[in-house]
Amino acid sequence: MVTISLAMIVKNEENYIKRCLNSVYGVVDEIIIADTGSTDKTKDICSFYTDKIYDFKWIDDFSAARNYSYGLATMDYILWLDADDFLLPEDRIKLLKLKETIDPKINTVMMKYNTGLDLQGNVVFSYYRERMTKRECGFLWHEPVHEYMLTTGPVLETDLCITHGKIPGEKSSDRNLKIYEKKLRKREFLSPRGTYYYARELRDHDRFSEAARQFELFLDTDMGWIEDNISACSELAKCYLKLNQDKRALACLFRSFVYTTPRAEICCQIGYYYQEKKDYQTAAFWFEFILSLKKPVQCWGFLQHDCWSYIPLIESAVCYDRMGDYKKALKFNTKALKVKPDSLQAKQNQVYLQNKVALQRKRKTKGAP
Structure with a gap:
């Protein structure tokens, strides 16, 4: 059985850190905490789980902090989590099994990162991250913000999931944006990846014109993943x-088809575009088209799972309702309800459309126009 070090960087995480550490305590063999300046009870809480708590002077560089925490690890493999990440009970069991069964030749373990859940706890947004690496490989983190690890050698892709959960309604920080803007003021170079994530930070802060310029700049490099x-x-x-x-927006969506086969997430956006224009026939085409697509199986990118099933079904129902084809609308809504039996929207639609279809039959029977 291999051993695992958990290496974390934290700051003012008293609302989350207990949940995180509870979920892995007793599974990992070592817990290393690199605190970057907490002023709340974070370190006190962590002290119940480990005595390996270190202070790291924050230098506006997440990679530097992570590399510091990794340098303190002593076990066979190093696992990283953020304070608002945690393992569900079933994933805790999978991690225990992974310790027992992993081939020591594996350098990197990819785990699914579930960052979006619906009200019923179903995963609606996920992607894969490099989550555990062999310590002796000495892999390093790169990029000051939205850091990543450049790894080589054998990779294991698992069905073990890390769940991410913040308090609903919690405001997003402008910390990352300030780091990027500080670099730019110092005339420091942003990598293509850095440009992409800078654009996302600008978008998140409603600076849409600046964000658009950065997204265009990123795509024009032709160097992105x-x-x-x-x-x-x-x-x-x-x-x-x-x-x-609007037209530029639509052109951007079609531009995505240059990189690979159409993705459901993009096609949903196209469908919504035409739906907004009240061109329900064209919108229905795109929503139905999604149902012919195969959901990627080995995809480490962002996946919005509802876009591959529930959304195209229920939006097709909406489109056909608007066109007056209630029978076809009911067919799609019935399928949407099977995918999400607890959907209030689908339930309400079902009653409405059943009444519409019944009324049409009644009028047809009576010979009404």
């Missing part, structure tokens, strides 16, 4: 819609 290129097209389209540049 395919999944980031697709995401950039999607986000660029949203920016142009906010700027009332």
Whole structure:
């Protein structure tokens, strides 16, 4: 059985850290905490789980902090979590099993990162991250913000999931944006990845015109990861819609098809575009088209799971309702209800459409126009 060090960087995480550490305590063999300046009870809480708590002077560089925490690890593999990440009970069991069964030749373990859940606890947004690496490989983190690890050698993709959960309604920080802007003021170079994430930070702060310029700059480098290129097209389209540049927005969505086969997430955006224009026939085409697509199986990019099933079904129902084809609308809504039996919208639609279809039959029987 291999051993695992958990290496974390934290700051003012008293609302989350207990949940995180509870979920892995007794599974990992070592817990290392690199605190970057907490002023709340974070370190006190961590002290119940480990005595390996270190202070790291914050220098506006997440990679530097992570590399510091990794340098303190002593076990076979190093696992990283953020304070608002945690393992569900079933994933805790999977991590225990992974310790027992992993081939020591594996350098990197990819785990699914579930960052979006619906009210019923179903995963609606996920992607894969490099989550555990062999310590002796000495892999390093790169980029000051939205850091990543450049790894080599054998990779294991698992069905073990890390769940991310913040308090609903919690405001997003401008910390990352300030780090990027500080670098730019110092005339420091942003990598293509850095440009992409800077654009996302600008978008998150409603600076849509600036975000659009950065997304365009990123795509023009032609050096981005395919999944980031697709995401950039999607986000660029949203920016142009906010700027009332509809045709440019639509062109951005179609631009994503250059990188790979059409993705359901993009096609949903196209469907919504035509739905907004009240061109329900064209909107229905795109929503139905999604149902012919195969959901990627080995995809490390962002996946909005509802876009591959529930959304195209229920939106097709909406489109056909608007066109007066209630029978076809009911067919799609019935399928949507099977996918999400607890959906209030689908339930309400079902009653409404059943009544519409019954009324049409009654009128037809009576010979009404």
